Amino acid sequence: MAALTIRRRAGASGAGPARRATAAGFRFGLPLRGAVLALSALYFLVPLLASGRFALEGARGTWTLSAVRALAHDGALWSSLLLSVEIALGAAAITLALLSPTSVWVNLRLPRLRRVLEGLTLVPLVVPVVVVVLGLYGAFPPAFVTSPALLALEYVVLAMPYSYRVIDGAVQSLDLHTLTDAGRTLGGGWVQTFFRVLLPQLRTSLMSAAFITIAYCLGEFAMASLLGFTTFPVQLFQIGTEQIDEATAVSVFALLLVFLLLATLSLLGGKRRVARGSIVAGGDGTAAEPPRPARAGRS
Amino acid sequence: MTGTIVEQATTLFDQDAAGARRGVRVELVDCVRYFGSVAALDHLSLAIEPGELVALLGPSGCGKTTALRALAGLEQLDGGMVRIRDVDVTRVPTHRRELGMVFQAYSLFPSMTAIDNVGFGLRLRKVRAAARRRRAGELLELVGLSAQAGRFPHELSGGQQQRVALARALAVEPRVLLLDEPLSALDAKVRAQLRDEIRRIQLEVGITTLFVTHDQEEALSIADRLGVMAHGRLEQIGTPDEVYARPGNAFVASFVGSVSSLPGTAVPGGMVEVLGRRIGLRPEQDVFLPGSAVHVLLRPESFAVRADPLGRGIVLRRSFLGPVMRLAVALPGEVEVEVSLEAARAGEIGAGSAVSVEPLGPPLFVTGRDDA
Numbered sequence: 001m002a003a004l005t006i007r008r009r010a011g012a013s014g015a016g017p018a019r020r021a022t023a024a025g026f027r028f029g030l031p032l033r034g035a036v037l038a039l040s041a042l043y044f045l046v047p048l049l050a051s052g053r054f055a056l057e058g059a060r061g062t063w064t065l066s067a068v069r070a071l072a073h074d075g076a077l078w079s080s081l082l083l084s085v086e087i088a089l090g091a092a093a094i095t096l097a098l099l100s101p102t103s104v105w106v107n108l109r110l111p112r113l114r115r116v117l118e119g120l121t122l123v124p125l126v127v128p129v130v131v132v133v134l135g136l137y138g139a140f141p142p143a144f145v146t147s148p149a150l151l152a153l154e155y156v157v158l159a160m161p162y163s164y165r166v167i168d169g170a171v172q173s174l175d176l177h178t179l180t181d182a183g184r185t186l187g188g189g190w191v192q193t194f195f196r197v198l199l200p201q202l203r204t205s206l207m208s209a210a211f212i213t214i215a216y217c218l219g220e221f222a223m224a225s226l227l228g229f230t231t232f233p234v235q236l237f238q239i240g241t242e243q244i245d246e247a248t249a250v251s252v253f254a255l256l257l258v259f260l261l262l263a264t265l266s267l268l269g270g271k272r273r274v275a276r277g278s279i280v281a282g283g284d285g286t287a288a289e290p291p292r293p294a295r296a297g298r299s
Numbered sequence: 300m301t302g303t304i305v306e307q308a309t310t311l312f313d314q315d316a317a318g319a320r321r322g323v324r325v326e327l328v329d330c331v332r333y334f335g336s337v338a339a340l341d342h343l344s345l346a347i348e349p350g351e352l353v354a355l356l357g358p359s360g361c362g363k364t365t366a367l368r369a370l371a372g373l374e375q376l377d378g379g380m381v382r383i384r385d386v387d388v389t390r391v392p393t394h395r396r397e398l399g400m401v402f403q404a405y406s407l408f409p410s411m412t413a414i415d416n417v418g419f420g421l422r423l424r425k426v427r428a429a430a431r432r433r434r435a436g437e438l439l440e441l442v443g444l445s446a447q448a449g450r451f452p453h454e455l456s457g458g459q460q461q462r463v464a465l466a467r468a469l470a471v472e473p474r475v476l477l478l479d480e481p482l483s484a485l486d487a488k489v490r491a492q493l494r495d496e497i498r499r500i501q502l503e504v505g506i507t508t509l510f511v512t513h514d515q516e517e518a519l520s521i522a523d524r525l526g527v528m529a530h531g532r533l534e535q536i537g538t539p540d541e542v543y544a545r546p547g548n549a550f551v552a553s554f555v556g557s558v559s560s561l562p563g564t565a566v567p568g569g570m571v572e573v574l575g576r577r578i579g580l581r582p583e584q585d586v587f588l589p590g591s592a593v594h595v596l597l598r599p600e601s602f603a604v605r606a607d608p609l610g611r612g613i614v615l616r617r618s619f620l621g622p623v624m625r626l627a628v629a630l631p632g633e634v635e636v637e638v639s640l641e642a643a644r645a646g647e648i649g650a651g652s653a654v655s656v657e658p659l660g661p662p663l664f665v666t667g668r669d670d671a
Contacts, residue, residue, distance in 0.1 A: 178406045181373055184393040185400040186420035187471060196423075200410040
């Protein structure tokens with residue numbers, strides 16, 4: 001009883017500062033967070049709203065949809081958008097097909113190469129696009145250089161610093177060895193284990209990687225312009241040189257489109273996290289532990 | 300599905316015409332596996348008879364998991380052979396070996412429910428959905444988790460996850476069941492329950508099983524035969540009581556159970572003198588010339604201990620182990636021994652008490668002091 005009393009007293013005295021700190025956290029933390037959030041929102045929203053206003057503002061303070069209407073009838077714009085979407089989807093598909101098995105294999109079988117691969121995927125960040133284009137002209141016949149397929153492949157490489165990290169991070173968070181061993185002992189070959197066991201666990205990160213690649217492709221200007229493709233950003237630039245209000249309307253439209261995609265992805269990812277996040281006590285009284293990412297030592 | 304575990308298992312798993320168990324003979328023959336310059340398996344040979352449960356026990360890094368993974372095909376051998384039902388499967392990939400395996404780490408597929416996890420192997424074998432669900436349901440009932448069929452792994456406790464993993468491994472009617480420390484992540488009570496459950500199901504199904512563990516109690520209680528490994532080699536294999544009572548060498552003697560090592564001297568007549576008393580040796584232990592200096596290994600229960608104000612032993616500490624009390628006793632000559640006595644008789648003996656300690660023969664193992 002004495003021990004219990006002492007413990008209670010210690011607990012009471014120890015709880016005081018902690019409670020005060022929590023109260024202070026509420027008093028200052030919440031408004032501070034709100035202020036930071038508001039400033040961030042203003043930073044992004046003001047230019048967006050200003051662009052929207054510029055695109056929709058007519059003469060003498062009136063409002064008009066003429067720029068939007070002009071866009072709807074701009075065939076060149078829509079064909080450029082279609083080309084960009086085709087290239088983006090192609091690049092996303094190649095990214096997933098190339099990087100997810102690579103990351104799984106490197107983490108599973110060649111862990112020493114992980115650092116090397118991480119370094120390699122950063123190379124596109126430091127090599128200027130002009131150098132890449134010159135290299136392409138030197139390495140491939142002109143007919144191939146002007147093919148959209150090559151542009152898609154180039155975008156796979158250029159988006160790799162971002163897309164690879166998303167996929168590799170998710171792969172590293174899995175207990176890869178145990179899952180693959182389990183899949184194989186249950187009768188799955190490598191391919192079946194990859195598609196039926198691992199890919200479902202990587203779904204969210206694969207979607208993120210695809211989205212990053214698509215977003216990159218839809219916004220990339222320099223490479224497409226230098227290789228002579230009239231993609232969406234190139235067409236946008238051309239419109240901007242003639243009709244700045246139309247170009248601004250397109251920009252706002254493109255931003256909203258990207259925002260919607262991102263929000264959808266966040267919602268899907270959030271739902272998955274909530275579904276997996278809870279830890280419950282089981283019928284035998286033990287609490288389930290989260291999966292251990294590191295492999296248990298082999299004896 | 301109703302009925303006892305026996306009835307359920309008999310229904311779930313085929314037996315041959317004579318009703319014999321369907322287990323198969325499994326052999327590791329002269330297996331060698333190197334990791335760099337370290338031999339994880341050093342010419343290991345092990346045969347498991349049909350329907351037998353063999354436990355491999357050993358310290359970390361002794362190669363027991365590597366042996367199990369070699370049997371599963373998850374580890375390629377640098378030499379030797381794996382035979383299942385007298386067929387060489389050394390080059391057969393894992394997914395064609397018809398094995399079931401339960402892992403140390405929770406290995407259920409997180410995106411699948413319990414019943415889908417159990418049915419996964421059947422799905423790979425293209426079993427129709429209805430038949431798959433029926434059999435997965437039966438297996439879940441066998442492990443007592445019918446009510447949790449629709450739960451995802453994160454909604455199950457550790458013990459439940461391992462039960463589902465066992466059901467998943469058994470669902471494909473494997474020829475061999477491999478258990479890689481499946482209980483090590485569980486708390487003591489659940490571990491004991493699940494251990495008994497694994498054994499009961501294994502006996503009823505009659506499946507040949509290799510169980511790897513570093514837990515002596517687990518290995519001694521569950522196995523038909525127990526193999527003790529060290530440095531990639533099998534030091535001894537035998538029934539649990541054989542290994543415990545008649546270890547083949549000093550390592551096995553000291554690794555399985557507790558022992559105290561005491562200096563002694565071989566004396567004529569097949570005896571050794573230790574702590575001033577003469578104790579008899581078993582015939583196979585009587586290999587030392589009289590006068591030879593030896594180490595005598597004795598179990599805690601191989602001592603007679605009693606409170607004695609004139610005794611030369613001083614109790615250093617005591618540990619309560621339920622029915623027995625374990626005492627660490629310091630003896631002259633900087634010798635420390637572990638002895639046990641009935642807890643009911645240990646009442647007056649505490650730390651600092653003087654006790655007399657007498658060895659009872661025959662010793663567990665005797666080794667020459669030069670060999671130590």
